[in-house]
Amino acid sequence: MSEFKLKTPLSEGDVDKLEVGDIVYLSGEIYTARDRAHKRAIELYESGEELPFDWNGAVIFHCGPVVIERNGNWEVVSAGPTTSSRMNDLEPKVIEYFGVRGIIGKGGMNGGTTEAMNKHKCVYFSITGGAGVLVAQAVKRVKGVYWEDLGMPEAVWVFSVEDLGPLVVTISKGRNYYLEVEKKVLSVKENLLKRWIK
Amino acid sequence: MELSEIEEIGVELLRRAVTRLPEDVKESLKRALSEEESEIGRTQLEAILKNVEMAEKSGKPMCQDTGVPLFFLRVGKEFPVGIEEIKSALVNSVRRGTKEIPLRPNVVDPMSRENTGDNSGRKMPYFDVEIVDGDSLEITFMPKGAGSENMSFLGMLSPSKGVNGIKEFVLEKVIEAGGKPCPPTIIGIGIGGTADLAMKLAKRSLLRPLNEDHNDERIRELEREIAEMVNSTGIGPMGLGGKFTCLGVRMDFASTHTATLPVAINFQCWAARRSYALIEKDGVRRVLP
Ligand code: SF4
Numbered sequence: 001m002s003e004f005k006l007k008t009p010l011s012e013g014d015v016d017k018l019e020v021g022d023i024v025y026l027s028g029e030i031y032t033a034r035d036r037a038h039k040r041a042i043e044l045y046e047s048g049e050e051l052p053f054d055w056n057g058a059v060i061f062h063c064g065p066v067v068i069e070r071n072g073n074w075e076v077v078s079a080g081p082t083t084s085s086r087m088n089d090l091e092p093k094v095i096e097y098f099g100v101r102g103i104i105g106k107g108g109m110n111g112g113t114t115e116a117m118n119k120h121k122c123v124y125f126s127i128t129g130g131a132g133v134l135v136a137q138a139v140k141r142v143k144g145v146y147w148e149d150l151g152m153p154e155a156v157w158v159f160s161v162e163d164l165g166p167l168v169v170t171i172s173k174g175r176n177y178y179l180e181v182e183k184k185v186l187s188v189k190e191n192l193l194k195r196w197i198k
Numbered sequence: 199m200e201l202s203e204i205e206e207i208g209v210e211l212l213r214r215a216v217t218r219l220p221e222d223v224k225e226s227l228k229r230a231l232s233e234e235e236s237e238i239g240r241t242q243l244e245a246i247l248k249n250v251e252m253a254e255k256s257g258k259p260m261c262q263d264t265g266v267p268l269f270f271l272r273v274g275k276e277f278p279v280g281i282e283e284i285k286s287a288l289v290n291s292v293r294r295g296t297k298e299i300p301l302r303p304n305v306v307d308p309m310s311r312e313n314t315g316d317n318s319g320r321k322m323p324y325f326d327v328e329i330v331d332g333d334s335l336e337i338t339f340m341p342k343g344a345g346s347e348n349m350s351f352l353g354m355l356s357p358s359k360g361v362n363g364i365k366e367f368v369l370e371k372v373i374e375a376g377g378k379p380c381p382p383t384i385i386g387i388g389i390g391g392t393a394d395l396a397m398k399l400a401k402r403s404l405l406r407p408l409n410e411d412h413n414d415e416r417i418r419e420l421e422r423e424i425a426e427m428v429n430s431t432g433i434g435p436m437g438l439g440g441k442f443t444c445l446g447v448r449m450d451f452a453s454t455h456t457a458t459l460p461v462a463i464n465f466q467c468w469a470a471r472r473s474y475a476l477i478e479k480d481g482v483r484r485v486l487p
Contacts, residue, residue, distance in 0.1 A: 077300065126436065129377070
């Protein structure tokens with residue numbers, strides 16, 4: 001388990017050195033995106049249109065933040081992660097089409113996404129579920145917002161973050177830590193039943 | 199006792215609940231951190247505790263999901279304000295608190311999914327009312343997030359399954375829930391009664407602090423056993439592996455039909471938020487945390 005401080009956009013080299021279990025603190029820009037933003041990005045790409053932002057090397061954050069406007073500035077009140085598995089069917093395309101290098105979320109993603117990540121050099125970072133203030137404090141500035149018509153939680157917010165973390169690398173190079181834990185848990189189940197249920 | 203005072207204390211209860219964790223929960227999280235064996239597990243517990251501290255200091259909600267509003271009232275027979283008036287004052291607290299704190303507006307119509315914008319709605323906030331002796335009013339407020347509430351399970355077991363059946367059912371569901379209810383969780387379990395009563399007992403059990411024992415020895419024993427079993431699964435904090443899948447088990451029971459064994463499970467996440475006020479007829483006596 002190593003610890004890294006990384007800056008976005010991430011390079012192929014950055015992704016190459018990350019192993020499952022590593023801890024990362026991230027600085028630079030990150031983009032929030034949930035199901036609807038994923039869908040819109042894919043639709044635009046498939047109809048030959050450009051995105052209003054550049055996702056090459058970008059880090060996407062599965063998050064629907066609470067943001068308020070104060071004196072003409074955006075302020076993040078709370079911004080914990082949302083459950084990533086909702087994006088399972090959409091993420092492989094987003095990774096392939098735009099060259100996204102990192103996904104931050106909670107709960108992990110499925111085998112299909114793990115494969116797409118491995119193929120296109122992308123990693124998944126887990127951030128502590130519910131830790132809304134921890135994230136909010138790492139956001140130094142809201143740099144912009146796109147697709148506000150989708151509503152506050154579904155819009156794409158661009159956060160400028162400093163040392164966002166701890167992020168745990170949980171999907172990298174074809175390894176999926178969640179699936180590994182799940183397998184382990186299932187393998188001890190029989191023993192637990194034997195021990196506790198006489 | 200003026201209605202506006204109850205409304206005011208209601209807003210305060212909302213604010214405290216979402217920005218401060220009860221002492222017993224914080225203590226358990228700290229103990230978990232000191233005993234967690236998994237390195238990754240420890241990073242999660244550290245992040246949680248840091249987040250809780252920051253929420254307290256900044257007055258910002260500790261989790262972006264500020265839940266749906268649930269009130270548990272114990273109304274003294276001689277308390278000078280009527281139940282319906284207390285409820286309407288607390289509905290106002292929810293509407294105001296949502297704007298002032300602010301809370302995330304989570305309450306929607308279940309079919310159209312239209313958001314009311316102020317966390318009130320049909321039968322929302324939810325009130326669980328008990329009439330008790332005396333002239334005081336106790337209000338416990340619990341904002342309940344979706345991640346943990348979605349992990350609710352009801353089993354109508356065959357009575358022959360007995361206590362072993364209860365344990366097996368809980369183990370199944372804890373494994374099924376995995377990291378989804380943001381572990382380490384508190385597992386509320388209701389046994390006996392009817393289907394709805396079992397679930398109510400599960401939810402209400404979550405109000406009992408982690409350092410307060412049930413008065414029935416068999417329940418105390420079961421709580422300990424189930425907690426140990428759950429913490430041997432290896433699911434760990436946030437489902438990232440480790441010892442602390444739960445902080446504790448809170449359980450209660452009711453007598454039931456001879457031909458049935460209801461078991462209800464209601465998970466509470468690490469953000470086990472609840473606030474409490476004791477109001478006597480001449481004013482507010484105590485507010486926690
Ligand atoms: S389960 Fe609890 S801690 Fe996790 S996101 Fe929901 S409310 Fe927050």
